[in-house]
Amino acid sequence: MEFSAEAKASILVDALPYIQNFYGETIVIKYGGNAMINDDLKNKVMHDLVLMKYVGIRPIIVHGGGPDITSFLEKVGKTSTFVNGLRVTDRETAQIAEMVLVGKINSEIVSRLNSLNLKAVGLSGKDANLIVASKKYAAVKNADNTITNTDIGFVGEVKNINTALLYDLLDQNYVPVISPIGIGEDGNSYNINADYVAAEIAGAMSAKKMLLLTDIEGIYRDYNDKSTFISTLSKKEAEAMIADGSINGGMIPKVEACLRSLEKGAGKTSIIDGRQAHSLILELFTSQGIGTEVVHSN
Ligand SMILES: Nc1ncnc2c1ncn2[C@@H]1O[C@H](COP(=O)(O)OP(=O)(O)O)[C@@H](O)[C@H]1O
Numbered sequence: 001m002e003f004s005a006e007a008k009a010s011i012l013v014d015a016l017p018y019i020q021n022f023y024g025e026t027i028v029i030k031y032g033g034n035a036m037i038n039d040d041l042k043n044k045v046m047h048d049l050v051l052m053k054y055v056g057i058r059p060i061i062v063h064g065g066g067p068d069i070t071s072f073l074e075k076v077g078k079t080s081t082f083v084n085g086l087r088v089t090d091r092e093t094a095q096i097a098e099m100v101l102v103g104k105i106n107s108e109i110v111s112r113l114n115s116l117n118l119k120a121v122g123l124s125g126k127d128a129n130l131i132v133a134s135k136k137y138a139a140v141k142n143a144d145n146t147i148t149n150t151d152i153g154f155v156g157e158v159k160n161i162n163t164a165l166l167y168d169l170l171d172q173n174y175v176p177v178i179s180p181i182g183i184g185e186d187g188n189s190y191n192i193n194a195d196y197v198a199a200e201i202a203g204a205m206s207a208k209k210m211l212l213l214t215d216i217e218g219i220y221r222d223y224n225d226k227s228t229f230i231s232t233l234s235k236k237e238a239e240a241m242i243a244d245g246s247i248n249g250g251m252i253p254k255v256e257a258c259l260r261s262l263e264k265g266a267g268k269t270s271i272i273d274g275r276q277a278h279s280l281i282l283e284l285f286t287s288q289g290i291g292t293e294v295v296h297s298n
C-alpha cells in the first residue's frame with residue numbers, strides 16, 4: 001500500500017496528541033518470549049521502540065524468554081513444569097534460565113536496538129542490585145478450596161527495585177533492557193516471571209503505561225471462542241476469572257502483574273498482541289484500541 005505525501009503528513013499530524021500525551025513519560029514494555037517469533041517481527045518491535053524513544057518517551061524494556069529456556073532445558077534432558085504459570089526452578093534450571101535470559105536474549109535485544117542508533121543498556125537484576133528478590137511460594141488451590149503454599153525452588157518475588165539506577169540511565173538517554181533475574185539477600189539467584197518484574201518496575205517508576213506483549217490478542221472470557229474478547233477487564237472480573245479457571249496458565253501472572261502495577265503507581269496497563277506488526281505503535285499513537293486494558297476499579 002502506497003500513501004501520497006499528503007496522506008503521510010496527515011498520519012503524522014494525527015499522531016500529535018498521542019505524542020504530546022506521552023512526551024517525557026516512562027513506559028514499561030514487557031516483551032514476552034512468545035512474541036519473539038521471527039526476524040521480521042522482532043525488527044518491527046525494535047523499530048517501534050526506536051520510534052517511541054525518538055518522540056520523547058522513556059521506554060524501559062523487560063524481556064522474557066520462556067520458550068527458549070524450555071528448549072535449552074530439553075537439550076540437557078530436563079522437562080519443564082509450571083505451577084500457576086511459574087516454572088518450577090531447581091538450581092540447574094536457575095542457572096540455565098540466567099544463561100539464556102542474560103547471555104542470549106538480553107544481548108540480542110541490546111545489539112538489535114544499538115544497531116538502530118538507540119543507546120540500549122542490558123541489565124540483569126544483579127547489576128547494582130537492580131532487582132532484589134526473595135523466595136516465592138506458589139499458592140495452589142486444593143479441591144476443597146483451601147490454599148497450599150508450594151515450594152517451586154529458586155523462583156523469586158521482587159522485594160526492591162533500584163529505581164535510582166533506572167532514573168540515572170533514563171536521564172542520560174539510555175534505554176534499559178532488563179532480564180528477569182533477581183538477587184536474593186541470601187546470595188541466591190532467583191528466576192522471576194518477567195510479567196511480575198515489569199509490574200514492579202512500572203509501579204516503582206510511576207510509569208504512564210505498562211504494555212505486556214504476548215502471543216494472543218488479549219483476554220477472552222473463553223479463549224476458545226473469539227467472540228468473547230474482553231476490551232476492558234476490571235479487578236473484580238479478573239479475580240473471578242482466575243478463581244474459576246477461565247484465566248489460566250501464563251495469563252495468570254500477566255493479569256496479576258497488571259493489577260499489581262496499578263496498585264503500585266502505574267497509570268494504565270494493557271495486554272497486547274506481539275504477533276501483530278507494529279502493535280506498540282498502534283496501541284500508543286492511534287485511536288485504534290488494541291488488546292485488553294486491565295483496570296483497577298471494580
Ligand atoms: N482467558 C484467557 N484469554 C487469553 N489467553 C489465555 C486465557 N487464559 C489463558 N490464556 C493463555 O495465556 C497465554 C499467554 O501466556 P504466555 O504463553 O505465558 O505468554 P508470554 O510468553 O508472552 O508471557 C495465551 O497464549 C493463552 O494460551
Ligand SMILES: CC(=O)N[C@@H](CCC(=O)OP(=O)(O)O)C(=O)O
Nearest residue numbers: 033064065066086087192193194
Ligand atoms: C518463574 C518463571 O516462570 N520465570 C520465567 C522467566 C522468563 C519469562 O517470564 O518468560 P516469558 O515472558 O517469555 O514467559 C521462566 O522461567 O520461563
